[in-house]
Amino acid sequence: MSKEKIIVVGNGMVGHKFLEFLSERDNRDQFEVITFCEESRLAYDRVQLSAYFSGKTAEDLSLVEDGFFENNGFKVYLEDKVVSIDRDNKTVTSANGEVVAYDKLILATGSFPFVPPIPGKDRDECLVYRTIEDLEAITHGAKTSKRGVVVGGGLLGLEAAKALHDLGLETHVVEFAPRLMAVQVDDGGGAMLRSKIEALGVTVHTEKNTKEIVNGDSSKMRMEFADGESLETDLILFSAGIRPRDELARDSGLEMGPRGGITVNNNCQTSDPDIYSIGECALWDGRIFGLVAPGYQMAKAAVDAIAGDKESEFAGADMSTKLKLMGVDVASIGDAHGNTPNSKSYSYNDEHNEVYKKIVVSEDGKKLLGSVLIGDAEAYGGLLQLMLNDMDLPEHPDSLILPQREGGAPAGLGVDALPDTATICSCNNVTKGDIIASIDGGITELGELKSCTKAGTSCGGCAALVGQVLNAELEKKGIEVNNDLCEHFAHSRQELFDIVRVEEIKTFEELLAKHGTGKGCDICKPTAGSILASCWNDHIMEPSLAGLQDTNDYYMANMQKDGTYSVVPRIPGGEITPEKLIAIGQIAQKYDLYTKITGGQRVDMFGAKVHELPLIWKELVDAGMESGHAYGKSLRTVKSCVGSTWCRYGVQDSVGMAIKLEERYRGVRSPHKIKLAVSGCTRECAEAQCKDVGVIATEHGWNMYVAGNGGMKPRHADLFASDLDDETLIKYIDRFMMFYVRTADRLQRTATWMNNMEGGLDYLKDVIINDSLNLGEELEKQMDHLVDTYQCEWKSTIESPEKVKRFNHFINSDETDSNVVFVKERAQIRPATTKEKSDLIETVAV
């Protein structure tokens, strides 16, 4: 049987989603798939485009998984576009002259930015905001500009304004309508949004109709408005809406809407049954859907119609949105303007905290029709579900938007009230039923749930709701979410941390007596040891604390499989003098240690016996070195590249910053090990984006990344803040690390901690940057205390004969462990295998 040939015209977000849906089909082998991608890059995330200006690369934005086309056998024509369709012979012709036959053709050509026909609009300094190439042109243009204007105060316009603002331009927004985001928000919301955005340094001009763009006096151009006023600027970004790219369909004689758009039915089929259209170029029921979620639903409907055994239909889409514009929460649900006849509204306007909330309800007050939320959009998920599922409102609907005061009952309806069919994540089309099915399948953790269902992994708007569904379901199933540390403590690590801090508990005995049972174990003892160290920072070898330490912490070295230890002196930032390198070499030679360079830019010396540790460290300390804490659940290293001091490309002194950070955070005990790195430019030679905290130099300062991880489950770090000065960078790292130390579970790296955090990155930013918990100062103070009380554990140990006495294999003999045997390999020692040992012992015996 010959394969059915599918051609997808356009590899944008929706075109690519179509390919993904198709690739997930069991019967995908029945299809030969070809796609044309006009841009030089395969599909990337246009929704996150502004992240490009805060440090994300084109690669970060890519939506195409490695090997996607190869693994699925899909063919892609890159930088080539379809220019004509021959519907009679069912072929398409491309700009490069390729003629390809199809059985089914999918038009996913998207849209283009609308530029109003203003004289002067074609100047070099007039740009649009849609592709990565556009962004490159904007970056380039910004270099010779002081002021930039965005024409259009809608959703995309405000995104574009953020981009100009981030590029350091004096930014203005010019809007034709009387308010910002005229489509999504009402007057009250628009006013609040305007005041918040102006507070960030962006000037807003409303009711301005640009008549002409002419040469400027103080700037490159001047915009002349219909009301006689004018505005000088060096750069103009048009963001006045989108228009469907439908010329291909039009030229082929497909049925079109009166104002453009390719007419499609519920299967996304055009007037030619073999041609489908999806995304922003498609017109369904007279409407164009300029959001990505409906586009994905169209892609699903089209794949189901072409390849599916059961058909799903596109039935329109809810255009509710929640987003963060320049750090301001904005959400719009359903009939935000109260256009429904006889609808009523409730609104809440808090000028002090700059929060505006409105709900629109039906005439009888029973159903929710729409809502606008500015400044605080937490209620979005719950309100959207109320509307989408046509659920009854509570008796006092205003309770949904009024602030909760102490003692008041929580507003809104619990997730229990949602039907299983309720869509929780509209980006990935995950219903409550899907989530329950995963929980029935044994999932009990938010992080796992998200990676398995994909819910909450695109825009993140539903993440809190996903967490609530999970908790409610687990509770219903009687699965107690047991956070108990172990049988000795009915508390989570976080709770124990708070107890230790608040009650000022200094010993494990006291903690156990007051809050635990039994004698403790190898789980709770090291955890308590770490918490006590994070809070009070007493020497871990103190008699009251020593019994809590794992052998690595107890002997301040890393135990290896044969019971010997490895020794790692600290080499901050990987910078070391020849004298110290020689000292390490001589010490390793003297004690016959195996040496290896670590991944963290230092030297590890293996094969030290217990009694040798203080002797080795005496020599290391004398040579000016200190403990590297390679044995601790604590800061390991701050890796760095050589930076601007030597490198042709470096823009900041990455080594200097790495040393500063490593010397600040050395010895800080934490739930698990912590690794940092600092790169001197965007080439990222220090691989900072796989670290718990990564710092990458920019021309203006430092970009800070958090919660990256290499290892078993690699996680790309999230961009946390951009262009920070040294002081702010350290402030944020202080707060981040201390918040992690206080709230993470035992042995939970920052990556997992982050994956399981309700509210995710936005929440963390709120806590650390906006200080939403009012904790910032306390976290910094706590970190300062740890920094001030730092001591080299090894230096204080070798100075104490009492402590040195414990470094002996036997209590009743000065002999060493005869079971430790080394053989030579590649000119260094290694542990002998069991067979080698018996051979050697026999040899000796004979």
Next chain:
Amino acid sequence: MSNNNQWTSICDASDLISNIGVCAQINGKQIAIFQLEANGTTSLYGIDNQDPFSGSNVLSRGLVGDLKGHDVVASPIYKQHFDLSTGKCLEDDSVTLKVYSVRSNEGKIEVAAQ
């Protein structure tokens, strides 16, 4: 070798720190000695120092505590638990270590070993 229960003195009682192990060598044999102290009671234990899973002589460096009422030591290498009274491995019934009587006698810690 005249007496199966011959007590060997290994150190002063004051040399032991509660809940931290030490290793004694008696007739070439390595024995891990622990003094567990919690809630006002003190118990002394002796168990083979060799961790049967790694073959290394390290059990004296394991963390001690109790699990379901049994005093245990956790191997510092692969974290198996051994019952200090019986020598039984909690994770693997087929493994039992040898245990030794330990006592405090006139200020000395003594171990009964062949």
